[in-house]
Amino acid sequence: MKIISLDPAQCLPQPDAGMGALRTERGNLPLESVDVAARISGLIAGVEVAEGFRNPFDVTLEATYVFPLPDRAAVTAFTMEADGRVVEGLLKERGQARADYDRALxxxxRAAxxxxxxxxxxxxxxxxxLPGERVTVRLTLSQPLPYEDGAATFRFPLVVAxxxxxGSPLDGSPVGGGAAPDTDAVPDASRITPPVLLPGFPHPVRLSLRADVDPAGLELKEMASSLHLVQREGTTVELRPGERLDRDFILRLAFEASTALLLDGEGAFHLTVVPPAVEETRVPRDVVLLLDRSGSMTGWKMVAARRAAARIVDTLTSGDRFAVLTFDSVVEQAFEGLRPASDRNRFRAVEHLSRVDARGGTELLTPLHQAIALLTTSSAAEEQQAPGAAARGGPRDRVVVLVTDGQVGNEDQILEQAGGALSAMRVHVVGIDRAVNAGFLGRLAGLGAGRCELVESEDRLDAAMEQIHRxxxxxxxxxxxxxxxxxxxGTVSHLGSIFPGVPLTVSGRYRDAAPAQGTEAVTIHGLAGGRPWEQTVPGTVVRDPAIGAVWARAQLRALEDRYAMGEHDLEQEIVRTSTTYGVLCRFTAYVAVDTRxxxxxxxxHRVIQPVEPPSGWELPAMPAAASGMMFTTMAAAAPQAPGGFAPEASALEGFGGSGAVRAAGPAPRSGGMPKLGFGKAVPPPTPIRHRLDAILPQLxxxxxxxxxxxxxxxEYLADLGSRLAAPASYLGGHDELSALARELEAAERPGADADALWARAVEVLTRLTGGAPEATERRPFWKRG
Structure with a gap:
């Protein structure tokens, strides 16, 4: 990637180009297509994802693509297809898989x-x-469909927001090629922050998605897609051409679920229990409402979040106590402590919510700790009883309600530091986004046997709030x-509780792997309104491998959450479960290696595929120092940085190559740049001198x-010069770094001395980094905390 200074009049955009993108005859990005084929049978979906890569350059290429999959999906197979050959992937311990991959290269x-x-x-x-070659990789997965209020939902995410x-940046080389540096709070941040394209980037990845629906004996009443234009033929739904990878695909299927026990004949079962017709009970509640007001909530999400939070406040009764906390990098309260849910206090809370707007970063740990403290400690102010509450007696239900898009990278840190306390409360989550972090929000809600309600548009808000109210x-x-x-x-998934309108789903393993049809049954016991309740469900043998895969995925998620919360001795059990049942997890990997x-x-050369900006997000404003004078382009004659997205070509925070925005991670404890737009740190609009520490990890x-x-x-030195010019400009014209950048940018001119320039670059960078040239030895990123 080369960064050059141009007069805006000299680089007018093409009519069909996106902002910041210039035309190239060779094509821009390695990822050509994403094809999703889903087969939905009842409440389980089998999906095959095919990703097509093409090398448009004259040198061999390594392409990396960071992408989402449904958080409850079990990945059970992986293949690589190239040059007429199909190579099956093998599931191995992650370190071994990476070693096999590196050795093959x-x-x-060829390897994947x-x-x-x-x-x-x-x-x-x-x-x-190889140059000009196409390679296709395929993933096979199975996922359960959540069911509520007469409708199942098939949600397939399409972009990592x-x-x-x-946290503070870590020393040493990054573990990935993404935009954000690794930090002590998110040690693999560089793996989960792919560069982001500017809106309207031309020639996007070709997307196709097809879902074939088999009601499996249930009465299918309606199918509806909420975010995409689709065409329907019978029970098949297909995306219309031209859709982009910028938001979740959501298909809702209206039919009546039924209580059932499915046995796969191989030792796994899947139990569904429809809520019984018993009277709801109401006990006094202590409720802490947390509203995310960070920069990524800008636009329609903030409007919807305020409305959702206000609706939740309106559901409280006189016997409840509550608190309202809004947070970004700081936490603000509507009032001190827990207060009775009187008309006056609810009005004060709604008035506070009406003034909330998006800003800053998503510092989620602090408000969670404050919510836990409010619900576990007592003070004179918190012990004020609403009229009639004492007469009802009984324990108070402790509830945390979080309204957010969940776009944080330090999920494991949050689970480790707050998960134990949250598991003793009821945690409900309202996720608002068209590309929501559903995996993390579901994990939070699961800790407290609560519900996770996802809202992808303002049109969905009313229906979603009716559900979360219950x-x-x-x-x-x-x-x-x-x-x-x-x-x-130890194999049965978390039972939780049964809520109105939401069937209970439980999976697990049993010892008799070959039961006779109709001879097995399970009885579920519980308390309904304080009285004993039970239901017996007969079993049906169904030869469906998805049942075992869905159980294994749920078991692995539970083990990984426990690992994140501090039980690090579970590593071998996680690896054993993953490899035994053939389901991918964070401690294993699929590797496919060609023998030729x-x-x-x-x-x-290496390229990391940039991703679309999520639909509905408002991008940060381009800094004045860069707008109109800093453009990035792929040099067709310089494939040393194919696509402008090589990991070694990490641009200044906030900028990427060939029309891409690199969403940089904030550094609140190591310099504190202002946060805009995504809730990410971006360079300030005017140069600031003497801030070398802010770019030290890059140097x-x-x-x-x-x-x-x-x-x-x-060629490498010339590219390095263009990369160093950006941080030099950020520092306000750092004399030594600017001089080095100019010298290196001239490296390809006739008569340049490669050895002298190389020695000069090493000398200057060594001095600027305080003589810290050696990389710090670090454990594999998935074992770091």
Missing amino acids: SEGR LAEEDRPDVFTITVGNI PRYIP RIGAPLVTDLSLKGLDLEP QVADGAPE VAELERLRTVTTGRL
Whole structure:
């Protein structure tokens, strides 16, 4: 990637180009297509995802794509197709899979790697793609469909939205090629922050999505897609051409669920229990409402969040106590402590919510800790009883309600520091976004046996709030347990509670792997309104491998959450469960290696695929210092930075190559740039001097990479000069760094001395980084905390 100064009049955009993008004849990005084929049968979907890559350059290429999958989906197969050959992927311990992949590339063989970085964020890396070659990778997965109020939902995410990255940058090389540096709070931030295209980028990735629906004996009443234009033929729904990868695909299927116990004949079961017709009970509640007001909530999301929060306040009764906290980088309260839900206090809370607007970063841990403290400690102000509350007696239900888009990167840190306390409360989450972080929000709600309601548009808000209103109330049945099957200890998913309109789903394993039809049954016990309740459900044998896969995925999620909360001795059990049942997790990876040698060695260049900006997001304003004078372009004659997105070509925070915005992680404890738009830190509009510490991680990384360059030095040095010019400008014209950038940018001119320039660059960068050229030895990123 080269960054050059141009007069805006000299670089008028093409009529069909996106902002910041210039035309190239070779094509812009390695990812050509994403094809999704779903087969929905009842409340389970089988999905195949095909991702097509093409190398438009004259050198071998390694392409990396960071993308989402449904957080409850079980990835059970992976293949690579190239040059008429199909290579099956093998599921291995993650470190071993990466070693196999790296060795194959060094030997000139084609290889592909599939890894999970979050329950809903995955990375595909394809190496040694030959010039002009196309490679297709395929993922096979199974996912359960959540069901509420007479409708099942098939949600398939299509973009990883920018996430707020808290913490201080770590020393050493980044573990990924993304936009944000790794931090002590998010040690793999560089793996989950792909660069973001500017709106309207031309020639987007071709997307196709088709869902075939089999009601499986249920009466299908209606199918509706809420965010995409679709065409329907019978029970098949298909996206219309031209849709972009910028928001979740959501298909709602209206039919009546029924209580059922499915046995796969291989030792796994899936139980569905429709809510019983018992009277709801109401107990006094202590409710803490947390509203996310960070920069990523700008626009329609903030409007919807305010409305949702106000509706929740209106549901409170005189016997309840509550608090309202709004947060970004700081926390504000409508009033001190827990207060009775009187008309006056509810009015004060709604008035406070009406003044809330989006700003700052998503510092979620602090408000969660404050909510926990409010619900677990007492003070004179908190103990004021609303009239009649004492007469009702009984314990108070402790409830946390979080309204957010969940776009944070430090999920594991939050679970570790707050998960234990939240598991003793009821946690309900309202996720508002068209590309919501559903995996994390579902994990939070699952800790407290609560509900996670996702709102993808203002049109969906009223229906969603009707549902969340019932969830905030007491559940119909609590204290659940199972009897009947010979259950394997430790394999049954969290039972939780039964809420109105929401069937209970439980999966697990039993010892009799070959029951006769109709001879197995399970009885579920619980308390309804304080009285014993039970229901017996006969079993049906269904030879469906998805039942076992869905159980394994749920089991792995539970184990990974426990690991994140501090039980680090579970690592081997997680790996064993993943490899035994063939389901991908964060501690394993699929690797596909071709046996043929196709290149002389490792890929000559690497590219990370930038992603679409999420639909409905308002992008940060471009800094005045850059607007009109800083453009990025791919040099057709300089494939050293194909696509402008090589990991080694990390641009200044906030900028990427070829029309991409790099959503940089904020650094509140190491310089504190202002936060706009995404809730991410961006360079200030006027240069600030003497802030070398803010770009020190970038300079350290550049120095480490520079020391490994052995061939093509002049071209590499010229590219390095263009990269160094951006941070020099950010520092307000740092004399030494600016001079080095100018010298290196001239490296490709006739007569340039590669050895002298290389030595000069090493000398200056070593001095600027305080003589810290050696990388710090670090554990593999998935084991770091």
